[in-house]
Amino acid sequence: MPTGVAFQDPRTQLFDAAERLLLQAGPNALTSRAVTAEAGCAKGVLHRHFADFDDFLEALVLDRIGRIAAQSAALHTAAGTGTVTGNLADALGALFDPVAVAVVGLVTFRDELRARLRRTTPRGVPLLAEATAMLAGYLAAEQRLGRIAAEADLRPLAPTLIGAGHLLFADRESARPEPAALRQVVATVIGGALPPGRKLG
Structure with missing residues (x-):
């Protein structure tokens, strides 16, 4: 070597x-x-x-979490353009790239790593929690623009989208889901929150 x-x-x-x-x-x-x-x-x-191997793994996960900030900025910029369904589907597809899915598996696999990450992500699964906040911010922006119904309860939407997206992408042995399948999942989750006349997102 x-x-x-x-x-x-x-x-x-x-x-x-x-x-x-x-x-x-x-x-x-x-x-x-x-x-x-x-x-x-x-x-x-x-x-x-790095102080030790767990310190290295923590830095690895934080590096991936740091990339969500750039994704969040891009998604927020997309508010008011395209369709809500399309923007969310694109965001989920970019978020759950193979490495990110593998990193989530790493976090759930190692108790010591998860404990260390509680300093920056006190609730939820690190990486998924930050991704949920990204989607929640985007949905709030679209609600302010009138593309999400004013009376819609946004609280469950982002966690549901992250959970459904993760399930679609989590199988490392299978091919990534088709874009149409992802859009269908997103449309199903947010359909009730869209104003009349915007049922296609």
Whole structure:
């Protein structure tokens, strides 16, 4: 194994290696030795940048959570354009990419990691909780624009969309759902919240 590989960005190299392992073999495959071997570096590289392996895994999850901020900004910008159903379906498709689905599995698999993440995500499943907040913010924006009925109760919609979306994408052995199937799920969830005349979202 090479021990003198120089990295311009060791954290990113290690995160990429961990993500590849997650996709290939799931959470069971993640050990510090496996990650550094996949990254092509000495085990000490990981420990120079992180206090321990759980610290590394926490940083990996927080990196994925950080990406939701950019997704949230893009989704909020989309409010008032296209259709509500289409915007939500696109957001869910982007959110539940294979790596994100694997990271959710990692969080549920490791108790110590989940406990650490309670510092930043005190309620709900880390990553899914932040994604739920993203959708809730978008739905509120669309309600202010009149594309969601003023009397609609938004509270259950975002968690239901995240739960349904996760179920659609969670099977790592199957192909990703077709866009039409995802749109149908979204349309079913939000149908009762759309004003008359906007039943197609």
